[in-house]
Amino acid sequence: MVYQANPQRYEAMEYRRCGKSGLKLPAISLGLWHNFGDATLLETSRQLLRHAFDLGITHFDLANNYGPPPGSAESNFGRILREDFLPYRDELIISSKAGYTMWDGPYGDWGSRKYLVASLDQSLKRMGLEYVDIFYHHRPDPETPLEETMRALDHVVRQGKALYVGLSNYPAERAREALAILQDLGTPCLIHQPKYSMFERWVEEGLLDLLQAQGVGSIAFSPLAGGQLTDRYLNGIPADSRAASGSQFLKPDQLTDVKIDKVRQLNDIALKRGQKLSQMALAWVLRHEKVTSVLIGASKTAQLDDAVGMLKNRRFTQQECEAIDAILNSAN
Numbered sequence: 146m147v148y149q150a151n152p153q154r155y156e157a158m159e160y161r162r163c164g165k166s167g168l169k170l171p172a173i174s175l176g177l178w179h180n181f182g183d184a185t186l187l188e189t190s191r192q193l194l195r196h197a198f199d200l201g202i203t204h205f206d207l208a209n210n211y212g213p214p215p216g217s218a219e220s221n222f223g224r225i226l227r228e229d230f231l232p233y234r235d236e237l238i239i240s241s242k243a244g245y246t247m248w249d250g251p252y253g254d255w256g257s258r259k260y261l262v263a264s265l266d267q268s269l270k271r272m273g274l275e276y277v278d279i280f281y282h283h284r285p286d287p288e289t290p291l292e293e294t295m296r297a298l299d300h301v302v303r304q305g306k307a308l309y310v311g312l313s314n315y316p317a318e319r320a321r322e323a324l325a326i327l328q329d330l331g332t333p334c335l336i337h338q339p340k341y342s343m344f345e346r347w348v349e350e351g352l353l354d355l356l357q358a359q360g361v362g363s364i365a366f367s368p369l370a371g372g373q374l375t376d377r378y379l380n381g382i383p384a385d386s387r388a389a390s391g392s393q394f395l396k397p398d399q400l401t402d403v404k405i406d407k408v409r410q411l412n413d414i415a416l417k418r419g420q421k422l423s424q425m426a427l428a429w430v431l432r433h434e435k436v437t438s439v440l441i442g443a444s445k446t447a448q449l450d451d452a453v454g455m456l457k458n459r460r461f462t463q464q465e466c467e468a469i470d471a472i473l474n475s476a477n
């Protein structure tokens with residue numbers, strides 16, 4: 146059936162300005178790291194994308210290596226885009242990245258101009274796009290001069306292959322240097338994409354303040370810690386969950402008794418607030434003005450409904466914040 150987007154799609158979502166740029170992002174964005182590669186039925190991926198857009202989620206985040214196999218998330222997304230979303234291209238913010246291993250040899254990894262420019266060309270071909278809205282350097286490269294990597298980002302913008310550029314996984318000090326170079330080149334950095342959740346709080350030690358001071362937006366990836374900050378694992382490991390999928394990023398042995406006990410305590414607080422733990426975990430990340438958007442993953446459309454449902458209950462009392470901190474800071 147031809148896809149027709151929900152006419153009410155812009156009513157429930159909040160759109161937040163990305164730093165000091167002209168661009169607004171939805172408070173909730175969808176990442177295609179899992180559930181969009183060739184290992185997932187195309188129809189499942191299609192339903193997720195349609196449902197997300199129907200809920201006002203206008204930002205889809207990809208990378209050259211998303212799959213499995215690497216590249217297949219972009220190819221599958223390209224097909225769904227062509228079949229369903231072409232009339233809506235200008236309502237979408239599509240991002241991609243390069244920085245992790247993508248192809249054999251010395252030119253398919255890290256941060257050289259050679260790699261970044263070639264990789265973006267490949268991504269555009271896979272997705273059938275003329276340009277991406279945001280192109281990221283995916284991780285800092287300790288060996289390539291930062292100037293070279295930032296010049297490559299500036300170059301793809303000048304080529305018209307990306308509208309904006311971003312950094313991902315850069316620690317605060319490296320980010321500060323990169324932001325200064327991009328500013329000098331005349332292509333200010335739009336956004337930083339760090340990992341941030343109740344279980345991973347390093348960005349609170351300088352990065353978020355730096356970004357705010359410099360007018361750069363931020364999008365927090367894995368805000369549910371891959372599903373750990375939900376009620377998914379409270380009674381064992383469900384067969385259809387990420388932890389049961391053989392993922393190297395969420396292994397069953399990470400779900401220790403101590404961790405699940407913390408999750409249970411957090412879940413109790415969420416229930417008292419009248420929401421699910423997944424919703425409280427997202428609201429908690431968005432409690433900072435400094436965070437533009439939370440970048441979630443989903444394997445089921447109901448998970449997208451949960452995420453958007455969070456927007457109705459975003460405030461935390463001082464007491465709730467302290468209780469959450471006490472749980473998070475208790476001994477492991």
Ligand SMILES: NC(=O)c1ccc[n+]([C@@H]2O[C@H](COP(=O)([O-])OP(=O)(O)OC[C@H]3O[C@@H](n4cnc5c(N)ncnc54)[C@H](OP(=O)(O)O)[C@@H]3O)[C@@H](O)[C@H]2O)c1
Pocket residue numbers: 175176177178179206207283313314338366367368369370371372373375376377385386387388423440441442443444445447448449451452
């Ligand atoms: N820049 C980087 O280096 C980097 C690295 C990693 C990720 N990312 C980006 O961040 C995106 C999100 O990462 P992520 O998938 O780890 O995010 P996440 O939101 O922390 O985890 C998503 C997973 O949690 C589970 N889940 C979601 N909603 C749920 C709910 N309401 N109830 C129960 N379980 C729920 C689902 O797993 P199940 O399969 O168990 O249902 C879902 O796939 C990626 O797609 C990618 O775009 C970027």
